[in-house]
Amino acid sequence: MATLAAPACATAPASTQSGLWSWIATTDHKRIGTLYLWTALAFFLIGGLEAALIRTQLARPNMGFVSAETYNQLFTMHGTTMVFLAVMPLSAAFFNYLIPLQIGARDVAFPRLNAFSYWVYLLGGIFITLPILFQVAPDGGWFGYAPLTTNQFSSGPNIDFWVIGLQILGVSSLAAAFNFITTIINLRAPGMTLMRMPMFTWMSFVVQFLLILAFPPITVALVFLLMDRFFGTTFYAIAQGADPLLWQHLFWVFGHPEVYILILPAFGLVSEVLPTFSKKPLFGYNVMVYSGIMIGFLGFGVWAHHMFAVGMGAVADSIFSLMTMLIAIPTGVKIFNWIATMWAGEVRFTVPMKFAIALIAMFTIGGISGVMHSSPPADLQQTDSYFVVAHFHYVLFGGSIMGIFAGIYHYYPKITGRFLNERLGNVHFWLNFIGMNLTFFPMHFSGLLGMPRRIYTYDAGQGWDLFNLLATYGTYLLVIATAVFVWNFVRSRTRGAIAGGDPWGAATLEWSIPSPPPEYNFAQIPTVTSRYPLWDLKDPSWHEGEDSHGDTGTPGPSPLREETETHTAKALGIPMPYPTAKPAFAALGLVVMFSGLLFLRNDLFAVAMTVTLGGAAMLIGGLYAWLTSPLE
Amino acid sequence: MSHDAKSPAQAHAHPTGATYLKVAVILTVITIVEVWAYYIPALVASPLFNPSLIIMSAAKFAIVVLFYMHLKYDHKLFKALFTGPLIIAGATILALLFLFAKISL
Amino acid sequence: MASHAIAGHDDGHAHTHHTTTGLDNRKIAIWAFIGSECMLFASLISTYLIYKGKSLVGPYPHTEYTDAAGKVFPAILDIPVTSASTFVLLMSSLAMVLALQAVQLKGTPLPANAGWWTRAQRSSQLWLGMTALLGATFLGFQAYEFTAFVREGLTIKTNLFGSTFFTLTGFHGAHVTVGVLWLMSLLWIDRTRGLGPKDELVVDIAALYWHFVDVVWIVIFTLIYLIQ
Known part of the structure; x- marks a missing residue:
């Protein structure tokens, strides 16, 4: 098949900006996406390191590698880091980088708000991560159940960092979600109807709605906790008549949609990878869209399955059990459609393809153990045991992380203009795949043998020893695998093979422009007439005899005008947003404002007020300067 | 839309x-x-x-x-952006009130 | 179907204003924001209702309470005062739509025989100022209510009712405060450079926020104050 005449360039033609300040002041969605990618990978390494320490402590019975207190901080920060600082922002890196490219836009709807989201994330991430270096990290689990996390049971500053940190990170996620909703609705290129959008953009679209609806309940739950801790309210004070289930319900109203926030972007990524390397359109595109929407919608109706053990009564148990079984259907549909996409395709087993296939297999295992939990009597046996740990690591590591790695290998050439090394990639994949299964599969057994979660050590002779040792070895394999990946990731930036605009023979708009893309993305905004514009371009008859793929026909024969794409925005007369550090300044103000609360713990009321009001002044001043200055 | x-x-x-x-x-x-x-x-x-x-x-x-x-006179997109979340919010309130035995089936 | 899928689309400089739906980005964002706010207030209202009647000590909202020392605390909610403040907030919504209309009508010529009401409808400054003033009045009522409650022995620490009541209405009051500041900024812009029909959207967005804050109060007034 003829390849598109794409220039083989490895550096952005219009990349005139460099230096630290250009990154702080950037409003380019691609640079912000790159910042998200690097930052989130750094947090992924920190979260992984915490996991390695946890597994070292659990390698053998009665180990004294870390203290019980440190262990609590480690598992809390492992979960918090992986969920809020690694997987969500890795997804956000792809939202930022890919959504405008996939819909044929020059940037997101609000470029400066986008920068603000990133800086709030970075500063919030640092805020919540630093305390572990001083042994005062949050220690109440990533779900922070109150009343455990109230002053009565957690009187130190540990939980303060968690409550305030999550509040800060919520601002980042919400701001980004409003931005992407607007971008996807309103910045699509001519002809890019909703039912022609690439599947990654579709799944991202669903996720943004989950974000704007799931974050308010946890914001409220955190405000209650914050007020209980700092201002003596009684939301979680059992002695005053408070209900111990209030936190759990509010948290899981957020927590279960959060699960889909973590997995749907990965689903989107593999839905881009599988058609590309099977040389076939995605099987059942419409059904994939509807099942994604269905998962998002039903995701708000299953939260209490996390709480079967608290005894909600037969009616509530039955409803949530039924809803949980129901949500497995659209998820199962996706699995079958991915398999059918590969069926009879010209499958190329590249590294991204291997990660995508691994997602299908591993997520299915995690999905099936998930359906086991949907039955309350079975759940009562499994809840709070290592079986549950095995389950959610199969969906989060086997699902989200595998999908994100598929995305990184797939899109690295687009982002950097160079391939990741395929041989190192294969080593990474196999070590990762074996390591993951060696770590988490034995946990099914230790869990069913009764090993509870969150214990810092255990006695010998309960049948758990072998499974724990295997899991620890598996974790060490994962550490090696990740080191190989990091080496590959860093080294390929300068030494990877040069990739053209469309190195994989993919079909969607982001591959029609050079790699890395110029700052304005598209010299001319394309007009789209089908779901697979680049395949149409290369071989107009490629899908004859198949269904129409949303193709409405009768497009004009106007090929891409590649020659213009190596000019600067200025030469082409395309207005670009000014670089500005005002969003970063406002983000700093927000974080300073929240951190003032920390001083209340030591009754430093004047200091707290000064810091909080100072931060608020920075935030308002930054916002004012930002809103009154022109965008471009 | x-x-x-x-x-x-x-x-x-x-x-x-x-x-x-x-x-x-x-x-x-x-x-x-x-x-x-x-x-x-x-x-x-x-x-x-x-x-x-x-x-x-x-x-x-x-x-x-x-x-x-x-909203009566505006684009249907805005109707969707408001009613969707409103339905989920309403359903969440009802579900929570049921779970805390404030209302019954 | 044979097709060339991508065609050059020469949009020149118009691209910055062209959108897929023809709608303004900011208006889509504010509606998405309002959708998210529905969930925020749903969580707050749910908590209030879940804890309703669960306070172990008084004062209570609708009933009298006598403590161990025999001290009597009357039912604390002041319905006449809150009815008045509810009415004030409702009227602020009326002023807000009239402010938006005034901005929209700028540029259309005033009929020669226009009466005072027709003329008044053209003054965006009048209605923006009126909205902000009514909003500030509502906040004044709330400040009075809060201080009265504290004087009568209900603080945010007293019981579940105090915690949930002050947090829910406090959140709403914070939203009103933001709205008043927003309206005052618009009024300031109107006085310095004048708001014209091209600024309709800027006023519309502020108005949507303001009305939403009003509808939240409509719900709060019924569920917290009137239903016992």
């Missing part, structure tokens, strides 16, 4: 000031009825008190959203 982009002028086919005044009168009347009902012990004791207050409140809510927030 479709590409049947309305021009901003069409999208804002607003009612006139007289309509806004009528709406304000209706809102005021409903509010007066609500507060009046609160002071009639026989009504408060009636099983219909809570449902009728909720219906009146919902009516006021709908009137403000449809006329003052001009």
